Amino acid sequence: MLRNFTCGELSISNINQQVTLCGWVQKNRKLGGMTFIDLRDRYGITQLVFNSEQNAELCKTAEQIGREWVIQAKGIVAERYNKNKNIPTGEIEILVAELTVLNRSEIPPFTIEDESDGGDELRMKYRYLDLRRNPVKKNIIFRHHLAIEVRNYMNSIGFLEIETPFLIKSTPEGARDFIVPSRMNQGEFYALPQSPQNFKQLLMISGYDRYFQIVRCFRDEDLRADRQPEFTQIDCEMSFVEQDDILQTFEGLVKHVFKKVKNIEIEAIPRMTFEEAMRLYGCDKPDTRFDMQFVELNDTLKHREFSVFNHAELIVGIVAKGCANYSRKQLDALTEFVKRPQIGAGGLVYVVCQQEDTYKSSVDKFYNQEDLKRLATKCNAESGDLILIMSGDTDKVRKQLCELRLEMGKQLDLRKAGVYKPLWVTDFPLLEWDDETLRYYAKHHPFTSPKPEHIPLLETNPGAVNANAYDLVINGTEIGGGSIRIYNKELQQKMFSILGFTPEEAQQQFGFLMNAFQYGSPPHGGIAFGLDRMCAILCDSESIRDFIAFPKNNSGRDTMLDAPAKISKTQLDELGIKSLNY
């Protein structure tokens, strides 16, 4: 090795030891006759000292060394006069006797510091330099530890990691596939998997009963903020189970991971049906770090003179504790917030609960103090609280109030970093009607089983069918989801027919799976977690990109590689394809 210690491990106990370190120059400063270099590697920073009185030539060499140069330094560990208590190696320094420049560096395009002066675009183009920064490094190391802990836990409870293929067949239900032209079978194409869904089901049919895989998945979707065309899933499947068994099993995983990587003990994870989540929080992934549950107010507020409410399908409110002192300006800002096009509400009604059961509201014209008191009682609001009310079509108003609730949570600092509230949301609807294409889509995917007692409804009212489908939500973000699967051919065929497949299309695309169901398929179900997102949530980060070593930008480009890129005509010819854009 070119070194015998790292820059993160020497301490007072190594005094007088002869050591060789390698690393990058973080800082180089001259102080009188002394030159100090902060040498950095993956493990920390160690101070190197050069004394011009003792070795003028060496000191001169040291002076000329710039930021990010790679050097090797041999010397003796000494105790520092000015100790730096902020870093583990802050009590020592190296009196350097020998110095080798292993490689020079141009001046980096941005500072390699916790707070860099480089913008996002520049840092992505030079991602290899961005990766040197502590905050990014911490994330990459965190991800490694998380993956190790997941694997060891899954192994400890009998799950086998089994690799599934990446060059598969395109099955254009759901998101768009990336496709790969076949050279050996011209005119034919592979697709990259959106998930190993069918393979893990086949593995259940093969009897592997507990499968997992940390695996890359691909979706050729128009990228919203914080979506990547390739992402990593913790993909799991089990046989001979019901919904409750899966929730139990993976509650174990969640607890293990939190304990191991965050040293946090997670309590039993609460469960809530989809219907309940929509009713109480207006969305299927509520942030339960704070309550502020919805109160439905049709009975309380309809049948007065206020026609907006009288015409609304749903009147629904939340209570912002202790916000009675909100100024007119603040209240107006909340109204503006819900009226923004992204939210699109018509307006916002507020009721201020003042001292001694008196109320002030934006609808005083229509409701007397008696009405408002009844309202406050219904909402469990006390004096000092602020009630915020919206109305409209059920689905829309829930979504709008959900946004307002999250905004209030933010304003009241109720969405605290470092607090983690996992939640199982269960019993999702099987299907979703799309008004545009006038057809049903699978809410989860076409392999999700209806609840057995709802199977008859498939014929009469498919929209009312629920599934044993579940999501794991933490702090308002979905980090995993799964379902109990269909495991017989007839039901799967029925499902495809509801989704608008002809029997031929279904057979052509998913025949391998439906055939497999005929050879002894066990009842099975599973779940998949987004690893990138799990990392982000556990580290209180907004962006999954922070946890991906080489991410792509929102146009699906890797600006460091400059990919995608044109390829040679020879390559296209060999594949028997022609680009219409050349």
Place this chain on the structure above:
Amino acid sequence: MLRNFTCGELSISNINQQVTLCGWVQKNRKLGGMTFIDLRDRYGITQLVFNSEQNAELCKTAEQIGREWVIQAKGIVAERYNKNKNIPTGEIEILVAELTVLNRSEIPPFTIEDESDGGDELRMKYRYLDLRRNPVKKNIIFRHHLAIEVRNYMNSIGFLEIETPFLIKSTPEGARDFIVPSRMNQGEFYALPQSPQNFKQLLMISGYDRYFQIVRCFRDEDLRADRQPEFTQIDCEMSFVEQDDILQTFEGLVKHVFKKVKNIEIEAIPRMTFEEAMRLYGCDKPDTRFDMQFVELNDTLKHREFSVFNHAELIVGIVAKGCANYSRKQLDALTEFVKRPQIGAGGLVYVVCQQEDTYKSSVDKFYNQEDLKRLATKCNAESGDLILIMSGDTDKVRKQLCELRLEMGKQLDLRKAGVYKPLWVTDFPLLEWDDETLRYYAKHHPFTSPKPEHIPLLETNPGAVNANAYDLVINGTEIGGGSIRIYNKELQQKMFSILGFTPEEAQQQFGFLMNAFQYGSPPHGGIAFGLDRMCAILCDSESIRDFIAFPKNNSGRDTMLDAPAKISKTQLDELGIKSLNY
């Protein structure tokens, strides 16, 4: 759970316990008033018993259950009269009280037995049934354990697993890339990685100093037997190291893996230079389970009347111990063996070492007993041995004799299953001249560093330049290879120029890497192991396909999925490409 025990865990200690098992019907047989079902799951087989006297109806149901049906059985554990000592559960059986058919099965297209009656093609089409067979299951589970052990070892010595992207840029040096059309950037293409080579180097430049990844790689090559278009690599890289550090580090990994998954203690792994391996074994991946080293015989056998030898560049022989008794027929067969077109030798000379220093040879006309005695001495051959000699151009004859040596090893049962002889082959040449395209190719890849002392030769005699490149060979199969890398821009540019790149081409394809070298690149090197092949070698299997859950055939097809396949015109249009074969 639909079960509270598996079919592999009940024993005499569970007698009288009430249990519920689930699994597949391996066998169903009627014996008098009794019906016996062998129930199979991932963990084993348990015998179920139905007694028609006790419950005629249940027994009748049981009788009708066919092979591979999935059932749930509840009952009491009882001691067997006829114990089966061959299986762990052979001392007990379940007296079934309740039976549920979870799913039926068609009659499987081949038997689900250790020795199946299904041919290769049929088993691949129904791979999900093939995967139920014990030998395949054992392999898949073995692979899981191997991967776990590799990961935990690498983690324990400070390596970080870091995921690298799959959608990258095509760099058509080396094998052919699979390419992926970009929809969002039409006319441009991603490529799937042949290995994460450049990314792991960038990670070294980023300071991650110990990286590994178990990662899928892709090569669009015409498939020889036992090659797959997608395969899995244990990919590793380290900074601040020299060749010896890498060999030491990964010797540790090899020892750990052998100990953990095979319970075999591996001695220090011997090292041999490429030159030595070629000279002593005629190939760069010798099977060192047996000696039978080459003896070069120019000095001993030239300058007699035998013009074949006199005109040969190299005369070289091996000694087959104890084979003096080979019959004329056997000797002829050996001659036929080396004359086969795959080997292409002109002939084979043999010398039989008889009793009391007498010799019989196929070249008695040209060599007297004195000559042959000298030959035997040179070869260390004793009476009872057989000397086999070939001659010709050095490279060719070494290759031919290498094949003969392996054949003799096989005939003499010297290539024993269960014996493992790892070997480091080092100091590979940097470049290989290709007579067809009249250019040099990188022997390892373009990022391999020449030995520092050979750098001047790059100008004058590139073919003579050696590299700090190394392979790990076990029993004649290369299972890993790596090198110390180039880490400065000028040398990398020089390397590309020797490989026939214009400076513009080099910059266009690998500019990101050469730029990165300018910002403080540490000395680094690494290695990659073939996981599929490592599994195969450790399990004495010929085929990597046996260790891949869903492999492709030699035309790159997945016959189970029927992939690759045609895709819709809509998909092609969206990508802006046209297939010339539609």
